[in-house]
Amino acid sequence: MKVLVTGAAGLLGGRLATLLAARGFAVVALRHDAPTPPALPALTLDLTDQGALGATLDASRPDAVVHAAVLSRADECERRPDLATDLNARLPGRLGAACRARGIRLVGLSTDLVFGGERALSDERAAPFPLGVYGRTKLEGEQALLSADPSAAVARVALVAGRGHGPRGTASESIAWALREGRTVRLFADEHRTPVDPESVADGVALLLERGGAGLFHLGGPERLSRLELGLRVARVLGLPSRGIESALQAEYGGPDRRPADTSLDSARARQELGWKPGPLDRALRSSRLQPD
Numbered sequence: 001m002k003v004l005v006t007g008a009a010g011l012l013g014g015r016l017a018t019l020l021a022a023r024g025f026a027v028v029a030l031r032h033d034a035p036t037p038p039a040l041p042a043l044t045l046d047l048t049d050q051g052a053l054g055a056t057l058d059a060s061r062p063d064a065v066v067h068a069a070v071l072s073r074a075d076e077c078e079r080r081p082d083l084a085t086d087l088n089a090r091l092p093g094r095l096g097a098a099c100r101a102r103g104i105r106l107v108g109l110s111t112d113l114v115f116g117g118e119r120a121l122s123d124e125r126a127a128p129f130p131l132g133v134y135g136r137t138k139l140e141g142e143q144a145l146l147s148a149d150p151s152a153a154v155a156r157v158a159l160v161a162g163r164g165h166g167p168r169g170t171a172s173e174s175i176a177w178a179l180r181e182g183r184t185v186r187l188f189a190d191e192h193r194t195p196v197d198p199e200s201v202a203d204g205v206a207l208l209l210e211r212g213g214a215g216l217f218h219l220g221g222p223e224r225l226s227r228l229e230l231g232l233r234v235a236r237v238l239g240l241p242s243r244g245i246e247s248a249l250q251a252e253y254g255g256p257d258r259r260p261a262d263t264s265l266d267s268a269r270a271r272q273e274l275g276w277k278p279g280p281l282d283r284a285l286r287s288s289r290l291q292p293d
């Protein structure tokens with residue numbers, strides 16, 4: 001199956017492109033500015049260029065598109081809401097329409113940050129309540145994609161831990177890099193997530209590509225834990241000193257975006273309908289890079 005992966009230079013998108021290729025998909029990496037994995041054939045495209053999107057699909061004729069391109073940094077989304085709206089909210093609808101018109105299977109990626117964090121282990125029926133521009137625009141993007149192409153799937157991915165792609169680190173890598181450099185990391189004891197690794201996300205996306213499945217699917221890891229617990233686990237699993245880890249509370253946070261307390265995901269739908277099984281957290285943490293690429 002020929003699969004076009006958008007955002008294939010991204011922290012998760014780049015890893016997904018590599019992992020889907022390793023699972024036997026003929027992956028074409030869609031690149032913008034930053035480098036995509038060197039082993040994969042790549043096409044360059046600015047996805048905000050509406051005319052070029054259809055032309056690229058017609059020229060490359062993929063069987064499926066995995067849509068991972070995004071404006072993901074919360075602070076940038078708060079500063080540039082128009083760009084966040086165009087990329088995260090409107091583009092998925094245009095892509096949905098373009099794929100549906102061509103009979104191309106579409107799997108879009110979204111985030112646990114569509115939730116406001118007021119309850120643990122949300123499933124797909126739980127009411128979303130995004131607190132910031134990132135979560136709001138991603139939620140609008142999910143809705144636009146699925147209304148343009150009701151046969152498409154959207155995988156809502158939890159906080160990513162384990163091995164990422166490119167210069168930024170996953171949640172576990174950022175902690176590991178700080179501890180190795182002797183920096184202090186302040187981690188919230190009252191912020192809970194279900195971290196998941198790119199390998200498990202690639203398994204879920206592969207199942208959605210091969211078996212079909214329409215609508216929302218949660219892909220969260222097997223354990224719910226706080227950021228502080230995650231940090232201590234990273235230190236233990238990777239044999240790093242934990243003395244640089246400081247406990248903090250969300251109330252002390254002074255950033256521009258509001259942080260949801262608990263966006264842990266219940267992934268029973270993916271487990272039951274797709275047979276998806278996320279890998280163990282310790283395996284994910286062990287695969288973290290010990291320094292940026």
Ligand SMILES: NC(=O)c1ccc[n+]([C@@H]2O[C@H](COP(=O)([O-])OP(=O)(O)OC[C@H]3O[C@@H](n4cnc5c(N)ncnc54)[C@H](OP(=O)(O)O)[C@@H]3O)[C@@H](O)[C@H]2O)c1
Pocket residue numbers: 006007008009010011012013014031032033034035045046047048067068069070071072073087109110111112138156157158159160
């Ligand atoms: N990382 C996480 O912890 C996490 C957690 C939950 C869900 N997710 C979801 O997973 C997906 C992938 O996230 P990620 O971590 O890989 O994001 P990322 O690291 O921010 O990467 C985003 C990608 O989008 C590309 N892009 C941005 N603007 C573009 C444009 N105009 N045209 C074409 N490409 C453009 C970027 O390319 P350039 O850099 O070249 O501009 C980059 O490759 C997103 O849907 C995100 O919401 C991620």
